[in-house]
Amino acid sequence: MTVPSSSRPRKDLLARIPADFVRAVLKGHSALGLAFAAAIYLVCLTGSLAVFAHEFQRWELAGTPRVGSLSVDAMQRAMAEAVRRGGTGVEHVYLTPPGADLPLATVFVESKSGESSWLADGEGRLVARAEAPWTEFLTRLHINLHLPQTWGIFLVGLTGVALLSSVISGVLAHPRILRDAFHLRLGGPRRLQEADLHNRIGVWGLPFHLLLSLTGAVLGLTTLIVGVLGMALFQGDTAKVYALFIAEEPKEDPRPAPVIDLPPMFAQVGRLAPGGRVSLVMLEHPTEMGGAALFNVERGGGDLADTDSFAFARGGRLYHSKRAADNNLGESILGSIGKLHFGWFGGGPVKIAYALLGLGLTYLAAGGVTIWLARRRDKRNPAPGLERLWAATLWGQPVALAGAALTALAAPAAGTAPPLATWAAVTLVGLASAARFSPRSIARVGRGLTGVLLALTAAVHAGVVGGSDPASWTVDGVLALSGAAFLLSLRARTAAAREPLAA
Amino acid sequence: MPDLLVMTLILAGGVAGSWALRRAWRAKAADKPRWRALGWTTIIVTLLWPAWVMGSVRGPFIGVTLLSVAAMVVVAAGVQVRAARAGRTGNGSLAPEPVERPTTRWRTTLRWLLAGPIGMITAMAVGICYAVWVPGEPQTRLIIGALIVPAVWGGAMAWTLADARILRATAVLVGTALAGFGISILKGFT
Numbered sequence: 001m002t003v004p005s006s007s008r009p010r011k012d013l014l015a016r017i018p019a020d021f022v023r024a025v026l027k028g029h030s031a032l033g034l035a036f037a038a039a040i041y042l043v044c045l046t047g048s049l050a051v052f053a054h055e056f057q058r059w060e061l062a063g064t065p066r067v068g069s070l071s072v073d074a075m076q077r078a079m080a081e082a083v084r085r086g087g088t089g090v091e092h093v094y095l096t097p098p099g100a101d102l103p104l105a106t107v108f109v110e111s112k113s114g115e116s117s118w119l120a121d122g123e124g125r126l127v128a129r130a131e132a133p134w135t136e137f138l139t140r141l142h143i144n145l146h147l148p149q150t151w152g153i154f155l156v157g158l159t160g161v162a163l164l165s166s167v168i169s170g171v172l173a174h175p176r177i178l179r180d181a182f183h184l185r186l187g188g189p190r191r192l193q194e195a196d197l198h199n200r201i202g203v204w205g206l207p208f209h210l211l212l213s214l215t216g217a218v219l220g221l222t223t224l225i226v227g228v229l230g231m232a233l234f235q236g237d238t239a240k241v242y243a244l245f246i247a248e249e250p251k252e253d254p255r256p257a258p259v260i261d262l263p264p265m266f267a268q269v270g271r272l273a274p275g276g277r278v279s280l281v282m283l284e285h286p287t288e289m290g291g292a293a294l295f296n297v298e299r300g301g302g303d304l305a306d307t308d309s310f311a312f313a314r315g316g317r318l319y320h321s322k323r324a325a326d327n328n329l330g331e332s333i334l335g336s337i338g339k340l341h342f343g344w345f346g347g348g349p350v351k352i353a354y355a356l357l358g359l360g361l362t363y364l365a366a367g368g369v370t371i372w373l374a375r376r377r378d379k380r381n382p383a384p385g386l387e388r389l390w391a392a393t394l395w396g397q398p399v400a401l402a403g404a405a406l407t408a409l410a411a412p413a414a415g416t417a418p419p420l421a422t423w424a425a426v427t428l429v430g431l432a433s434a435a436r437f438s439p440r441s442i443a444r445v446g447r448g449l450t451g452v453l454l455a456l457t458a459a460v461h462a463g464v465v466g467g468s469d470p471a472s473w474t475v476d477g478v479l480a481l482s483g484a485a486f487l488l489s490l491r492a493r494t495a496a497a498r499e500p501l502a503a
Numbered sequence: 504m505p506d507l508l509v510m511t512l513i514l515a516g517g518v519a520g521s522w523a524l525r526r527a528w529r530a531k532a533a534d535k536p537r538w539r540a541l542g543w544t545t546i547i548v549t550l551l552w553p554a555w556v557m558g559s560v561r562g563p564f565i566g567v568t569l570l571s572v573a574a575m576v577v578v579a580a581g582v583q584v585r586a587a588r589a590g591r592t593g594n595g596s597l598a599p600e601p602v603e604r605p606t607t608r609w610r611t612t613l614r615w616l617l618a619g620p621i622g623m624i625t626a627m628a629v630g631i632c633y634a635v636w637v638p639g640e641p642q643t644r645l646i647i648g649a650l651i652v653p654a655v656w657g658g659a660m661a662w663t664l665a666d667a668r669i670l671r672a673t674a675v676l677v678g679t680a681l682a683g684f685g686i687s688i689l690k691g692f693t
């Protein structure tokens with residue numbers, strides 16, 4: 001007897017996918033996850049922290065003066081002094097006035113003799129080097145893994161594609177993901193617990209995961225995509241692709257000249273974009289006759305791409321004007337991608353949400369491999385070597401990053417080399433520990449060391465750097481609390497292990 | 504309206520919508536539809552109304568971000584803590600076992616070539632083809648073409664690593680790449 005169609009229980013869309021297809025997709029999902037898990041884990045973990053790059057920068061520079069606003073004359077003074085300190089052959093100067101998010105005035109100089117970065121006070125005097133090695137180390141690790149720029153960025157872009165692919169196959173490979181959307185069972189069999197966490201984070205963070213992986217992949221693959229576009233459509237001239245989006249370079253004229261004069265240009269910007277906030281002034285060859293200045297002006301409002309740009313030749317002639325209000329769809333998308341990827345479009349609450357969701361994504365990468373290992377164990381085919389290696393990979397990174405932060409704090413003038421060396425050394429030692437210790441021991445030591453290092457970093461910073469910036473004290477507080485949480489989790493796990501029924 | 508207040512309301516809407524969906528999930532069959540309708544309505548409204556207050560693009564993106572957090576809070580609130588050595592009840596919600604298929608070294612190599620470089624070239628061809636042939640502003644065509652590249656590459660990766668018929672996947676990817684580049688170069692970017 002057939003059941004009337006009206007009384008049959010309705011299956012959701014995913015549950016109607018044929019079982020063989022699901023099993024095949026799951027095979028691909030597992031293979032991709034295993035191949036890229038470590039890279040996805042590292043990129044997601046560092047990305048979750050890099051959301052707070054500005055706060056970390058403030059934390060590292062907490063001993064320097066906060067600047068609420070900077071007058072035009074002060075900016076000119078700061079720029080001229082930075083150019084003088086930059087030596088001969090100054091190519092570019094980037095002047096960043098203070099903003100609500102980052103109340104610091106910074107001047108970055110690129111010259112033939114090297115690069116230097118300075119902090120200005122409210123009068124435009126350069127008072128300190130703007131060195132934030134931990135922030136620089138962290139963001140570079142996320143953006144290009146500290147590899148040569150082109151390759152590193154491509155690898156991170158490839159990781160973004162792998163993540164996007166995993167998200168797609170993950171949805172198709174888990175037909176019950178919607179039906180079980182609210183099931184969260186902790187304790188009990190390890191595989192079931194990890195699967196619940198993996199699938200709940202996966203389904204409720206899905207829009208965020210798609211957005212992050214797509215924007216990250218595009219940002220990482222930009223050079224490659226533009227290269228191929230230029231080759232296929234513009235006879236190999238990639239400059240023609242860039243010319244569609246950015247202001248043209250000024251005409252070269254290397255004859256020496258006095259430092260470029262900004263105040264008349266600021267006056268024009270004030271007329272062109274009344275009420276706007278200058279967020280960046282970029283100078284091209286400021287001591288040459290062919291010098292030019294590009295102004296980015298934030299207009300506020302509800303669009304993510306809200307920045308006007310104006311470029312002036314040395315004499316004050318406006319040769320490029322692009323208003324955000326006139327953006328077409330492509331320009332608006334381009335202006336939004338970075339903000340959407342880093343969560344810099346809604347202030348503190350959105351940054352916190354991004355960090356939490358980012359850590360969820362990090363857990364997703366970690367948990368996927370854990371489930372695979374647990375499945376092997378369930379099938380009486382355990383991989384103890386891989387279990388140890390994976391535990392070392394997972395727990396090595398929090399220790400390595402916390403160690404890098406402490407090292408950067410100890411030697412702020414030495415650049416990114418000390419934190420990078422610490423990170424690399426701890427990562428290698430962590431991986432080597434897999435040869436000898438059990439996953440449980442590795443996890444315990446990882447938790448303990450991370451907790452101690454975080455607490456120590458907070459204490460050293462508060463004691464040595466201090467400062468009155470509330471952002472800096474907040475970072476110290478979060479570091480101390482996180483350290484305490486890691487140490488307490490250690491204690492809780494010890495207590496659980498004593499329970500007769502604990503795993 | 505201050506941003507912080509708007510975000511608080513978005514979070515509240517997200518919690519309310521997710522909670523209603525959770526009620527639908529737990530309810531008996533007869534009660535499910537009304538809770539489900541209430542949940543989805545609340546979620547859609549929560550995603551849309553910030554557009555009027557925070558901007559047409561910024562508002563919904565803030566909405567969708569905070570909504571995910573709110574939903575996870577609701578899921579976490581319903582956590583079920585089980586004894587560590589509880590039986591294996593609930594194993595039905597585990598994913599099925601991945602398919603076991605015989606393979607050879609060349610098939611594995613070809614599969615990863617398809618997922619990697621060949622998939623990338625195919626995705627480039629599709630993105631460029633879009634930029635060349637679809638009408639619109641050049642910047643828009645190029646940016647959407649660029650967004651298509653990782654999306655198609657990701658899709659190709661998922662497909663080729665799953666599909667048992669590897670020669671079919673090869674033919675489709677190579678054919679798409681040749682056709683895509685061919686008809687793009689034929690027209691050129693205007």
